[in-house]
Amino acid sequence: MKETSSQPVADDAPLRPAKDPVKGRVTRLLKAWPEALLLLLTVVLAIPVAMMAGPAFVGPGQPLSTPAPPAWQRPPATLAPRQGLPPLQDSAPVPLPSAVSTQLEALLKADGGGGFTGLVQDALTGQVLFDRGGSDNRIPASNMKLLTAVAALRALGPDHRFxxxxxxxxxxxxxxxxxxxxxxxxxxxxxxxxxxxxxxxxxxxxxxxxxxxxxxxxxxxxxxxxxxxxxxxxxxxxxxxxxxxxxxxxxxxxxxxxxxxxxxxxxxxxxxxxxxxxxxxxxxxxxxxxxxxxxxxxxxxxxxxxxxxxxxxxxxxxxxxxxxxxxxxxxxxxxxxxxxxxTVSQQVDLMLQTSDNYLAEILGRMSAVAAGQPGSNTGATEAVRKQLTELGIPTDTMRLADVCGLALDNQVSARQFAEVVRAITSGTDTRLRTALAGFPVAGLTGTLGARYGDNATARGAGLVRAKTGTLNSVIALSGYVVDADSRLLVFSFIGNGLTPGAAGNKEALDRAATALAACGCR
Structure with a gap:
């Protein structure tokens, strides 16, 4: 049974208006708004905190996914094909002498007075591919250091130290x-x-x-x-x-x-x-x-x-x-x-790279001392001649006034220099191989570092390796190169009686060597 009040109500008591339910809800919401706002702010701030602190309590979770890096930042799926020169093959075709001569005759032209001699050989067989006065004696300038390098490596040994x-x-x-x-x-x-x-x-x-x-x-x-x-x-x-x-x-x-x-x-x-x-x-x-x-x-x-x-x-x-x-x-x-x-081999490399006259003369004299001869200029020149003769390179026509190439009285042929380079690259005395690293590299190292940068010679950059030689009216370049058919060629070009300072003479040598590097001369 529903209970009712037993208190009487007076007839004269004032009447109370009825309550509005909508207005009441609005009032309650206004009163509760600060607490709700605070709660919402707390939740918003708590989410990142929970994300950072959570792993410390529950252990590492799955990393968030990130977009894949661009292809150029990803490790390669396969190795790139091998680049650079292929291994030398004995079966690689030897250039035709007529084709080589046609190219070089057009390039080896003196700028002003004087002229060039030269010789190119196949390194493996010794076949002559180009010969312009190759047996004529010439002033060789610093190409003389190639002869000194051979003598020092043979008389002293690559590993010898002073x-x-x-x-x-x-x-x-x-x-x-x-x-x-x-x-x-x-x-x-x-x-x-x-x-x-x-x-x-x-x-x-x-x-x-x-x-x-x-x-x-x-x-x-x-x-x-x-x-x-x-x-x-x-x-x-x-x-x-x-x-x-x-x-x-x-x-x-x-x-x-x-x-x-x-x-x-x-x-x-x-x-x-x-x-x-x-x-x-x-x-x-x-x-x-x-x-x-x-x-x-x-x-x-x-x-x-x-x-x-x-x-x-x-x-x-x-x-x-x-x-x-x-x-x-x-x-x-x-x-x-x-x-x-x-070591002697390291000193030979430095001598060839920088064309150091003083060091060349010292290595010549020390080669003489090693052979029991006086450590003099005469002893040095005779030591060089002796080592070349024992190597099988004819020296009867040579005139050696020093072993660094500064003297104008030196007389050596392009053929003799080509044979020396051939002995270094592919001869039977393997001690001479240690001199290969000393040859300046076209456009990169030593006395060839600032050359081979124009359109006419850029194809030889990094490929031509040769010893330079320069005096007032003399310029020379003797070295080796692998041609376009992977054939190793040795060469020597010598200019005498040239117009001092004429830029075209050095360019002629560099173009000739570049032509050999690009040669598929068949």
Whole structure:
């Protein structure tokens, strides 16, 4: 039963209006709006927080999908086809001599006076493909360094190194810096990864101080220098005085800093005129710095070692042979310290790449010393001739005035240079292969790095590899190239009597070599 109120209602009580249900709902919504807005904001902020914090509680989930990168950013599905030159094949066709001659005769034209000789051979068979005065003697300029490279690699061996030693001196407190043929010494620490500066005088000084301490040496130390490994004139009389003054060459000694340069990066300008004393002074400075903590002091100045009458005053090298220090064995003076050069093959590469005249002459003289001959200019030229003869290359017509190519008295034929390149690339003496890396690459390295950049020669860039040669009226290029049919060709082009500075002569050589690289001459 539904309960009812028993309270009476007075007749005179005022009447209350009825409530509007819609208005009531609006009122309640307005009152609740701040709380709803706050709740909505909380939810919105909580979603990203939950997404970041969630994996920490429930572990890693599936990564969100991302659009695939463009094709050029994706790893390749298959390897690209092999590019570059195909392997050389003995069965590759040999160019027709008539076709080769037709191309080269049109290109080898002198710009002004003079003219070119040249020879091209198939490297494998020796077949002559082009011959324009190939047997005529010519001034070869720096192509001479190819002959020196062959002689050094054969007489010394690719892996041979030159030693620079410090020996006990004849009197107490004396040390003798002894040159052994390394003219690429650095003044600082040895740098094993470099050719120039491979052996450093700072490293040698530190080792010397350690040896002196072990011997109980204290007090003052005097540095002597022994440069007696070489004999004869330090300057070749066949070199023009103007070339020497311009820094193309310098007096030769069996030890030097930076290939007888004041700065290892300098390739022109004045040179030390006594590189042995210059190196000894640098060593004395390093010895002074290294010996200070060990209680050693180093006297100012250096003197040349004299076997008979004691040290002589420091001064220019004598033009005649000097007595050498006793050997460091058989009861001779003790070897206190030693550093070794880069290998002969590495030095040959540097010589060919940069056409370093000083280094070429040193390698020639060291080849003579290795054969038991005097370390002189005559010894160097005879050592080169001997090695070429033993290699089977006729030398009867050659005239060798030096081994770097600076002398105008040199006379060598294009045929002889082509045969030398052929011996390097494909001859039976595999020691010569180590010289291949030294050939400048057209448009990329060494003395060919700035060439082969125009439309007429660009096809030879990266393919032509050759030794350059340049004097005032002489230009030469001897090297090798793989033709369009994968045949290895060797060549030598030599221009004499040319108009000095005529740009077309260098261009003629580069175009001729480029034609060989592009040759499918059948």
């Amino acid at each position: 030693s620079t030693r410090v020996l006990s001196g004849p009197a107490a407190g004396q040390v003798v810096l002894t040159g052994g043929g390394d003219v690429l010494l650095g003044a600082g620490d040895s740098m094993p990864a470099q050719v120039m500066g491979h052996a450093g005088l700072a490293t040698l000084a530190v080792s010397t101080v350690a040896a002196l301490k072990e011997k109980g040496t204290a007090g003052q130390v005097t540095v002597l220098v022994d440069d007696s490994l070489f004999s004869g004139p330090a300057l070749n009389p066949a070199w023009a005085q103007g070339d020497v003054e311009a820094g193309e060459q310098a007096p030769l000694f069996p030890l030097a800093l930076n290939s007888a340069r004041f700065d290892p990066v300098a390739t022109t300008g004045p040179r030390p005129q006594d590189s042995a004393v210059t190196a000894a002074q640098a060593f004395a400075a390093q010895l002074k710095a290294a010996g200070a903590a060990a209680g050693l002091s180093v006297t100012d100045g250096v003197a040349r070692f004299q076997a008979s009458s004691g040290p002589a005053p420091s001064g220019p090298a004598s033009s005649g042979p000097a007595p050498s220090a006793p050997a460091a064995d058989g009861g001779g003076p003790a070897v206190l310290a030693e550093v070794q050069s880069a």
